[in-house]
Amino acid sequence: MRLILLGPPGAGKGTQATRLVERYGIPQLSTGDMLRAAVAAGTPVGLKAKAVMESGGLVSDEIVVGIIRDRIAEPDAKKGFILDGFPRTVAQAEALDVMLKSEGLKLDAVIELVVDQSKLVARIVNRAAEAKAAGQPVRKDDDPEVFKTRLEAYNRDTAIVAPYYEKGGKLTKIDGMQAVDAVSAAIAKVLG
Ligand code: AMP
Numbered sequence: 503m504r505l506i507l508l509g510p511p512g513a514g515k516g517t518q519a520t521r522l523v524e525r526y527g528i529p530q531l532s533t534g535d536m537l538r539a540a541v542a543a544g545t546p547v548g549l550k551a552k553a554v555m556e557s558g559g560l561v562s563d564e565i566v567v568g569i570i571r572d573r574i575a576e577p578d579a580k581k582g583f584i585l586d587g588f589p590r591t592v593a594q595a596e597a598l599d600v601m602l603k604s605e606g607l608k609l610d611a612v613i614e615l616v617v618d619q620s621k622l623v624a625r626i627v628n629r630a631a632e633a634k635a636a637g638q639p640v641r642k643d644d645d646p647e648v649f650k651t652r653l654e655a656y657n658r659d660t661a662i663v664a665p666y667y668e669k670g671g672k673l674t675k676i677d678g679m680q681a682v683d684a685v686s687a688a689i690a691k692v693l694g
Contacts, residue, residue: 558651
């Protein structure tokens with residue numbers, strides 16, 4: 503199973519991806535998680551990405567495509583994967599197409615979590631509060647001001663990725679404002 507989860511920051515992609523990992527036994531490939539790990543480890547990629555991520559902008563296509571290319575080649579991704587936070591631009595989607603085609607692979611589904619953007623800031627504030635209460639680190643970009651910039655980046659560069667897949671007949675839209683379990687059930691129905 504090769505699957506893409508699309509939707510703005512705070513739409514619930516990460517939450518649903520975690521559930522799908524358990525259900526299908528395939529890894530979640532989150533470019534955000536991988537970039538945060540690179541920043542924490544101080545790798546060359548991390549050093550390049552840090553300031554952009556903290557400001558809420560998008561890291562270059564070249565960097566994220568490179569990260570995904572390496573990650574998809576790992577043994578655990580051979581039986582499938584869930585892409586979470588990638589592709590975020592049409593150029594990334596095109597690069598993914600080329601990558602998959604060269605391996606003779608196809609996507610099984612692209613699911614867009616459709617949400618009411620006016621409710622997302624409240625969700626993100628809640629996510630930060632929950633992380634804090636659980637003693638987990640709070641993401642620097644889960645700050646209301648930075649979040650606005652992330653949403654702008656989504657509307658400018660990423661919103662057009664869903665129509666890209668819609669043209670290819672791969673896209674399914676799901677109401678991401680439902681309760682988490684209802685969203686999971688709707689995704690399960692699409693995946694069969
Ligand atoms: P996320 O955890 O998916 O919200 O990503 C956190 C941040 O990492 C984003 O705001 C971007 O700065 C960067 N990032 C993650 N994935 C991508 C991507 N596919 N393309 C560009 N930047 C990305």
